[in-house]
Amino acid sequence: MDLQLSGRVAVVTGASKGIGLAVARTLHEEGAHVVAVSRTRTDDLPDKVVHVAADLMDPQAPARVVAAAVEEFGGVDILVNNAGGPPPGVTLPRVGFLAPDDAAWREMFEFNLFAAVRMVRAAVPVMLERGGGAIVNVSSTMGKQPSAMNVDYGAAKAALDHVGKALSEEYGPQGIRVNTVLPGAVLTDWWTKEGGAADVIAGMAGADKDSVISTVAPQMMRMVTGRLVHPQEVADAVALLASPRSGSTTGSEVVVDGGFLKEL
Structure with missing residues (x-):
């Protein structure tokens, strides 16, 4: 199936490994111009993928990333907010509500919510200038399944899910689709x-x-x-949601979790 991504400009965060690397490769294979964002470039990225070194814990980084995409390719059509998970230097799982202190909570939300919010804030005006686009936020099933394990991480991802639906409601009429992928254990x-x-x-x-x-x-x-779950299985879902072939899909949450979530 042709995903009709040829020539489109995609920004993928957290693209040096795992899900982000699989997404960057997949969009590149589908013909998109890919801007891969991570602290360092990996040799596993295709040569034609443009790498922008950025630490998304820095509030100024998202604007620099979008500016680089505009300078290189003229705009942004697709934003994949994949960066997230344990903040640098943090090991998960972390068990118990009392385990993370205030600083740990702030750091978790900075990496898993605020970084994505800032990326969207930087990308939306550019997308609107081009008549629309697609945003895919990579969240987690932990945002849907409360647990005594990783409670701060789950709360940050639940907030990201909320933001995705709110963005879809506001910007859908202006041509920007916003969807969320919820991986399980990858x-x-x-x-x-x-x-x-x-x-x-x-x-x-x-x-x-x-x-x-x-x-x-x-x-x-x-x-x-x-x-x-294999990273490629998540990347395939992201690519489909980023594609015009999903033109009537917005505000949705696509779960790729091997059957972990059981609720209706």
């Missing part, structure tokens, strides 16, 4: 890196890291597929 370095989620859960469950990834975590989360 096989990224959040899980696999040294000291990451798999190591933390292994210590809690008395298991080894490989068993956590292959068996313990999927069973613990009651994932009906029996495995963690």
